[in-house]
Amino acid sequence: MKPAIQILDQHSANQIAAGEVIERPVSVVKELIENALDAKAKRIDINIEKNGLPLIKVRDDGYGIRPEDLPLTILRHATNKIFSINDLNQLLTLGFRGEALPSIASVSHLEITSRPQDQISGTCLTLKGGRQPEIKEVGCPIGTTVAVRDLFFNTPARKKFLKTTNTEFGLISDIVGRLALARPEVAFTLTHPRQVVLQTSGQGSLLNTAGDILGINIARRLIPVSVNHGDWLLEGFISPPDLVRSSRQGETFIVNGRYIRSSFLSRVLLAGYHTLIPSKQYPIAIICLKLPPSDYDVNVHPTKMDIRFRDEKDLALFIQEEIKNTLIKNRSVKTLFLSVPSAPQVPKVYREKSPAKPITHEQLNTILNPNKYMPNNYQDTAPNLVREDKSGQDLSPFSEQKQDPPDLFAEEALSLGPLQKFRPLAQLFNTYILATDGQILLIIDQHAAHERLNFERLLKRAKENPSASQQLLIPIPLELTLQEEQALLEYLWALTDLGFILEHFGPRTYLLRGIPAYTGSISGEELLREFLEQILMKNHIPEIEQLLEEWIYLLACHESIKAKDNLSIVEMEQLISRLSQTGNPFTCPHGRPTMIQISAAELNKRFYRR
Amino acid sequence: MKILCSKDILQTGVNTVQRAVSNKSTLPVLQGILLKAEKQTLTFCATDLEIGIRCEVAAEITEEGSTVVPAKLFSEIVRKLPDTIISLDLNDDVLIIKYFQAEISLKNYDPQEFPLLPDLDDARFFTLPTALLKNMIRQTAFACATEETRPIFTGVLLNIDGHTIKMVGTDTHRLAYRIAEIPNQDELQFNGLIPSKTLSEIYKLIRDEDEFVNINFSDSQISFQFGSINMISRLIDGQFPNYNQVIPKSCDTKIYVSVDSLLDSVERAALIARDNSYANIIRLAISNRILKINKVTEIGKINEKLDIKMEGKDTLISFNAKFLIDVLKIIDCEDIVMEFSGSFSPGIIRPLNDSNYLYLLLPVRAT
Numbered sequence: 001m002k003p004a005i006q007i008l009d010q011h012s013a014n015q016i017a018a019g020e021v022i023e024r025p026v027s028v029v030k031e032l033i034e035n036a037l038d039a040k041a042k043r044i045d046i047n048i049e050k051n052g053l054p055l056i057k058v059r060d061d062g063y064g065i066r067p068e069d070l071p072l073t074i075l076r077h078a079t080n081k082i083f084s085i086n087d088l089n090q091l092l093t094l095g096f097r098g099e100a101l102p103s104i105a106s107v108s109h110l111e112i113t114s115r116p117q118d119q120i121s122g123t124c125l126t127l128k129g130g131r132q133p134e135i136k137e138v139g140c141p142i143g144t145t146v147a148v149r150d151l152f153f154n155t156p157a158r159k160k161f162l163k164t165t166n167t168e169f170g171l172i173s174d175i176v177g178r179l180a181l182a183r184p185e186v187a188f189t190l191t192h193p194r195q196v197v198l199q200t201s202g203q204g205s206l207l208n209t210a211g212d213i214l215g216i217n218i219a220r221r222l223i224p225v226s227v228n229h230g231d232w233l234l235e236g237f238i239s240p241p242d243l244v245r246s247s248r249q250g251e252t253f254i255v256n257g258r259y260i261r262s263s264f265l266s267r268v269l270l271a272g273y274h275t276l277i278p279s280k281q282y283p284i285a286i287i288c289l290k291l292p293p294s295d296y297d298v299n300v301h302p303t304k305m306d307i308r309f310r311d312e313k314d315l316a317l318f319i320q321e322e323i324k325n326t327l328i329k330n331r332s333v334k335t336l337f338l339s340v341p342s343a344p345q346v347p348k349v350y351r352e353k354s355p356a357k358p359i360t361h362e363q364l365n366t367i368l369n370p371n372k373y374m375p376n377n378y379q380d381t382a383p384n385l386v387r388e389d390k391s392g393q394d395l396s397p398f399s400e401q402k403q404d405p406p407d408l409f410a411e412e413a414l415s416l417g418p419l420q421k422f423r424p425l426a427q428l429f430n431t432y433i434l435a436t437d438g439q440i441l442l443i444i445d446q447h448a449a450h451e452r453l454n455f456e457r458l459l460k461r462a463k464e465n466p467s468a469s470q471q472l473l474i475p476i477p478l479e480l481t482l483q484e485e486q487a488l489l490e491y492l493w494a495l496t497d498l499g500f501i502l503e504h505f506g507p508r509t510y511l512l513r514g515i516p517a518y519t520g521s522i523s524g525e526e527l528l529r530e531f532l533e534q535i536l537m538k539n540h541i542p543e544i545e546q547l548l549e550e551w552i553y554l555l556a557c558h559e560s561i562k563a564k565d566n567l568s569i570v571e572m573e574q575l576i577s578r579l580s581q582t583g584n585p586f587t588c589p590h591g592r593p594t595m596i597q598i599s600a601a602e603l604n605k606r607f608y609r610r
Numbered sequence: 611m612k613i614l615c616s617k618d619i620l621q622t623g624v625n626t627v628q629r630a631v632s633n634k635s636t637l638p639v640l641q642g643i644l645l646k647a648e649k650q651t652l653t654f655c656a657t658d659l660e661i662g663i664r665c666e667v668a669a670e671i672t673e674e675g676s677t678v679v680p681a682k683l684f685s686e687i688v689r690k691l692p693d694t695i696i697s698l699d700l701n702d703d704v705l706i707i708k709y710f711q712a713e714i715s716l717k718n719y720d721p722q723e724f725p726l727l728p729d730l731d732d733a734r735f736f737t738l739p740t741a742l743l744k745n746m747i748r749q750t751a752f753a754c755a756t757e758e759t760r761p762i763f764t765g766v767l768l769n770i771d772g773h774t775i776k777m778v779g780t781d782t783h784r785l786a787y788r789i790a791e792i793p794n795q796d797e798l799q800f801n802g803l804i805p806s807k808t809l810s811e812i813y814k815l816i817r818d819e820d821e822f823v824n825i826n827f828s829d830s831q832i833s834f835q836f837g838s839i840n841m842i843s844r845l846i847d848g849q850f851p852n853y854n855q856v857i858p859k860s861c862d863t864k865i866y867v868s869v870d871s872l873l874d875s876v877e878r879a880a881l882i883a884r885d886n887s888y889a890n891i892i893r894l895a896i897s898n899r900i901l902k903i904n905k906v907t908e909i910g911k912i913n914e915k916l917d918i919k920m921e922g923k924d925t926l927i928s929f930n931a932k933f934l935i936d937v938l939k940i941i942d943c944e945d946i947v948m949e950f951s952g953s954f955s956p957g958i959i960r961p962l963n964d965s966n967y968l969y970l971l972l973p974v975r976a977t
Contacts, residue, residue, distance in 0.1 A: 468891055469975040470930060473956065474782045474851045476760075501975070517891055517930065517974050523759050 011130055014076060014106035015155065021103045021302045024162060025052025025151060026171040028108075030303075031100035032146050033179050036060035037257075038081060038093045039144060042202065043187045046176060051168035053151045053159070055193075061143040064116035067123040070135065073112065074127060076102045089294045094258055099302060106130035107158070108151045114144040129154050173197055175259075177213040181286055182254040184209040210237060210286055214250075218243065218284060223330045225287075227322045232315070233290035234322055238269075239283045241276040241327060241587060250284035255296060260307045268316045272323025275455075276584065278591035287319070328584060419580035424572035431563040433572045441603075444595040446567065448588035449579045450560035455589040456582045458552045458559075463543070468517040469499035475511035476525050480532075482508065487535045498547075500528060518548070553589050611647050611675025611700035617691045619667045623654035624685045626665040626839060629811050631681040632658030639723045642678040643685075645698070646721075647671045655727060656681065661808055662727040663815075664840040675700050678719035687714060727842055730833060733826040736770070736798055740820050740836065742790055746777045747809045749788045749940050749967060754806035755781035762848040765803035768832075772797060778853050779806065784933045785853060785970040800827055803846035815839055857970055858956060861949035865896060866919040866962065869946055872901075873938040875914040879903045880931035882912045890931035891974050896950070897924035925950050927957060928974040937969045 008016070022028055029046060036044045039062025049055040065073060072078045079098030082088060088096065104110060105127050115122030122140035127133050152159040162168055173190060180188040180200045187202025200212045211219035222237035239250070253265045265287065273283055291309075300306040309315050421437040428434055433444040480488060485508050488495070495502065501514030515524025527547055534542040561567070567575070579585045579594070588594055624643065632640045635658065644655040652669040656662070677700050687707065697708040700718075707714040747766075755763035760782075767778040776789045812834055816823070824835040833842040876892060882905045883890040895902040896918070903914040927950055938946075943961040950957050959969040 468928065470783060471954070471956075471972040471975060472782045473780060473785055473856055473970065473972050474763075476782075499975075514975060523757060525759065
């Protein structure tokens with residue numbers, strides 16, 4: 001009797017593998033480009049017809065395939081990229097599974113033409129649905145050209161599920177763009193079918209490539225990041241907080257030249273922008289990581305778009321901190337782009353002038369004498385004591401102690417921030433403060449500004465407060481899932497430090513006998529659940545101030561002056577000078593801007609001066 | 611329905627029952643007040659299905675009937691009415707309010723839709739002196755939890771066992787316990803959790819001239835009748851924890867201190883500790899017959915010293931100042947006894963020479 005279990009023939013196996021690797025035309029494009037990149041190509045031309053089904057052609061100038069190797073390319077698990085599984089730890093090429101070409105071949109009419117540099121002529125291999133291989137000698141330039149025709153001709157089901165031509169081609173141009181960002185040293189050209197849709201110079205500059213892909217205007221505003229930490233190198237460009245998108249489409253992650261998708265990196269990136277951009281908004285970023293190959297694993301899925309990192313927690317911390325630092329160094333004020341009225345007499349040149357440059361920390365610190373516009377008494381005032389404008393008399397109740405201040409009242413050194421030169425002119429609508437440094441008009445939202453100030457103060461307080469624990473008369477029983485219990489046990493010390501007192505009570509059941517004494521409006525149990533959730537979902541050990549953040553937001557908001565509150569000039573001066581000392585004066589804790597600016601140039605433009 | 615009455619009478623009735631009107635309800639009729647004219651009595655009635663209040667006033671009724679007026683609007687109107695005789699006249703579902711030569715017409719709800727305040731089936735009954743009930747509420751209800759996460763802690767436990775009545779309130783951070791004797795009750799047994807909101811409404815509505823409160827109860831409801839007011843409330847469902855178990859029976863340190871001076875000291879220390887955003891934690895240091903409260907924060911520092919009588923060991927213990935202030939404000943005597951057993955065990959506060967009240971306070975474990 002014939003055994004019931006049989007080994008599939010190679011053709012069927014290839015088609016099944018194709019189901020995983022070759023989902024739609026864009027997958028073919030990605031695999032072929034990656035092969036070209038692995039062949040050390042300097043130039044890659046991609047030609048697409050319609051949605052990619054009729055023709056996908058990728059031509060490179062790489063080192064080519066030798067005639068005797070050509071038939072092997074379409075065999076499964078045949079590759080020149082690794083020799084054994086151990087090589088995966090030192091993997092530097094994009095591919096390694098030896099599955100792409102056989103998979104593509106099994107669902108299309110494939111034609112591979114290749115000529116290594118040392119050969120006079122090229123060799124051409126054609127296949128129909130992975131069968132009837134024909135090899136002939138042809139004349140061709142150095143490199144390899146792979147043409148895929150009639151994709152999915154033998155898998156009608158796949159074909160049926162494809163989207164419109166626009167969608168499919170959109171996906172293709174998207175992946176080409178991202179692969180181009182991953183390899184700025186390679187010149188990419190995408191034509192569809194005759195028209196050049198996308199082209200990069202291949203001169204090796206990531207910023208230039210970003211300009212080619214994302215547009216010059218965006219590229220111009222991107223902030224470079226470049227830091228290393230041991231073996232890790234983080235490079236790339238991120239957008240300033242006021243340049244955001246409503247989806248994650250603007251994020252490109254590249255690990256050792258491989259474009260990947262990673263919800264982990266995406267989350268870490270967003271964490272770096274925390275409180276700087278509003279919720280549901282995402283930055284534009286090109287993040288290139290260089291890590292030793294042994295620190296990550298791409299052999300997660302056949303498409304190799306997923307990645308696992310060995311040391312997620314440290315990596316997260318490193319990236320998040322660096323992004324935050326970079327953003328802080330390059331903080332800028334939102335510019336009010338006054339739209340110039342479309343009067344015919346406005347000469348076109350005006351519009352092409354680049355807008356006034358946003359203020360940055362560095363620029364401000366180098367301009368002029370910082371004390372020039374400051375009222376004299378700012379120099380020695382404790383930051384939270386309001387004084388009479390000119391009397392110079394100290395209203396502080398602690399004035400006597402100032403002579404010999406005990407530690408308790410030690411003054412913080414007044415570091416003058418980026419707004420030091422601004423002095424208030426007036427309050428507008430009882431809501432906005434108008435301020436100027438002589439060159440730029442700032443419009444400050446008094447509530448948002450005060451909110452930022454209070455937020456940072458309260459956050460600091462939450463950090464400094466000792467983790468006292470209010471004991472409970474009647475403990476709260478907590479039933480946990482196995483996963484939650486693991487997290488709880490692993491971070492029991494952290495929880496104890498925060499002020500939780502826990503007692504094991506039964507299988508997966510714990511008694512909460514004490515909760516942090518400062519929990520505001522949040523109940524202790526809620527807080528503990530939040531803690532576990534952050535560990536499980538975000539892989540991140542939260543600090544008390546992060547757990548209480550929502551509450552601190554609320555407190556900060558309540559303790560702040562509101563719109564419509566009348567302010568005197570002295571109060572405005574104080575607000576500006578204190579805002580100036582905050583870590584981030586430019587956005588409120590919810591990510592809305594605290595101020596916008598109008599430059600003299602913009603006003604001039606508005607009045608058609610010059 | 612035709613009624614003649616004074617503005618004052620209307621105002622009294624509306625103000626009394628309005629506390630039970632639900633603010634937001636999917637049942638519109640619950641945002642109204644039921645007016646019922648019967649014989650020579652006008653009855654006001656309102657409920658949010660948790661609490662119901664009924665109040666009867668005398669009025670001159672020429673035609674009996676009932677209607678439901680929109681509570682908020684009606685009470686605003688009543689407040690603004692001139693001080694004179696008002697005529698209420700119901701015409702289908704429109705209530706016409708007449709005074710002097712003016713009139714207001716109000717569209718009313720259908721009284722048929724208004725839920726009847728339940729009469730307690732097989733209710734048991736007892737009577738309490740008003741002053742005692744008021745005081746018991748004052749001394750226990752404040753300790754209840756305000757958030758709803760664990761509903762049993764939002765109510766006060768009322769326990770009656772023959773001649774003794776006990777009330778216990780706790781939010782798990784502190785516990786207030788009051789016991790009293792009630793005269794001439796035989797073999798009455800009751801154990802129920804009364805929402806603290808109900809109790810605080812009763813506390814506000816009881817007047818000193820009401821001498822006694824009649825209390826009826828069933829397994830799920832309780833009603834209080836005093837003066838012309840009848841208030842009914844559901845009882846909170848659930849098992850109140852065994853509070854006897856958590857009250858320590860012995861102590862290592864016992865101090866005797868004057869309520870006024872301790873309250874003043876704690877309040878002053880709390881001022882320094884306060885930055886309106888965080889719990890005020892203060893530390894009591896007890897040694898050598900001196901109670902010290904020291905507090906240092908970024909706004910200042912305070913050193914309080916009180917002479918006390920003490921027995922037992924020296925000790926150090928931290929509390930949330932609010933919980934301490936709360937109890938010192940409601941205690942009815944000049945001196946208190948405080949008992950401690952180390953920094954991590956509950957502290958107990960009782961009035962000197964009075965075993966009817968006890969307050970248990972959980973310490974804060976400072977690092």
